[in-house]
Amino acid sequence: MTTETLYLRKLESRAPLSPRARAAFLDLPTRERTFETYRDIVREGDRTTHSCFIQTGLVSRYKTLRSGARSIVSFHIPGDMVDLQSALVLIADHGIRTHVPTTIVEYPHEGLLQLAAAYPEIARAFWFDTLIDASIFREWTLNVGRRTARERIAHLLLEMAFRMKAAGLNDGITMVLPISQADLADAVGISAVHLNRSLQSLRAEGMIRTYGKTVVIEKWDEMAEMSDFTSVYMHPEGPRMAA
Amino acid sequence: MTTETLYLRKLESRAPLSPRARAAFLDLPTRERTFETYRDIVREGDRTTHSCFIQTGLVSRYKTLRSGARSIVSFHIPGDMVDLQSALVLIADHGIRTHVPTTIVEYPHEGLLQLAAAYPEIARAFWFDTLIDASIFREWTLNVGRRTARERIAHLLLEMAFRMKAAGLNDGITMVLPISQADLADAVGISAVHLNRSLQSLRAEGMIRTYGKTVVIEKWDEMAEMSDFTSVYMHPEGPRMAA
DNA sequence: CGGCGGTTTGATGTGACTCAAAAAGAGTGG
């Protein structure tokens, strides 16, 4: 599977593209770029000209308060087109940064917009991507707004395991999650210290095991039960078929 | 301004539509419906066939935990097309309910999708709407994740005042916000009791005044300062112009 | 083997929760 076809494969797994749309997509001028750990791909306030597709690695989108407090609003794994939104919105309202060495493929906004204008299937695919994004944000709002620390963490871990499995990156049970505890804390809206203690309590109850950056979900059902996790908000069934 | 043209006006305020697209939009079969206070327009898990446009009133989108805890993930005011997403996603992952007597206009998914397929400007407008939605969700995630109770409330009030002004519903200072304190609490992720006390503290400092359901923002700048509010995440400048 | 992020622990403070009940409105019918 070459670089250029990974995102295409994702799009096509949901709804077939016409041969012409497919060809046009492959014609987009792309650029591969590599970033080290903890580098900003996009900074808050930037005007961007490209959307980025995650080839390998892991990135997060985040927002920062003047106080310095940071909130991570999403994680993205290989196969995700991050920040498709920036194609239509000029100013980045959030940053994007890496958590491990990461390779991305840049797609020019111009090209993506032209493609969307020319091929309705592609426009629909982009729209759907944005929809799923929004849905996950809603779930995160619920997560930080109405769950306890342990529940939030459990929910996040299940979501990541589920998404990685859907992307063919793991078996759904064991995953490499190269995110520091401080960053996990920023994602679930608690302090790093409390995150650490909550993690320990999950481990103590045998819910999860961790080896370095590897996390093993030991009791999926109990974790799903206690954190009220279901995958429906990620709409794994894909978009509604053509009208 | 008739019923059918309100949403159109919003779309066109951002980017012009071709006469044909305009006409096709006006040809959509719509239905006006009215709901009393605290009625579900959509229930979690529903399969919907229509998106709804808010004509008058106020609705929220919410998610519920098995424990009964509820999280309100967004409010919608007249002029908002709610749940455009449901056009592409079969199963509602959240509910929609009214907070006051509300009149909506229903647009059939079928028709919206056909329109989007036929007219790229419309597809782009829908996509942009979804983008803004997603952006507001991100801000809410930050809000409940990293701000104190007072800051969350201040931020929410400013957002609502700003959106109402943008929609031409008020002067940006004084607004009718028919949301009970219990519901506000569900929106900012705190308990109703604590919300009440935090509100009182905002009043005590002269930040806001309230008369029944009317809220007056007395010190916009201070509130914006303390809650780190800016309107950039709502992207009032509209979408990037045609590529 | 020293340096350095990252994790873990300890101690202490407080913002926010819960439960419970009173007070104040808002809507309804006589």
Add this chain to the structure above:
DNA sequence: CCACTCTTTTTGAGTCACATCAAACCGCCG
């Protein structure tokens, strides 16, 4: 216009989850 009811707001008291600050520990890498 008042009595009645239901909802919403407000108050009080006790408790707990989570925050903060600070220091120790650990694993990794050059």
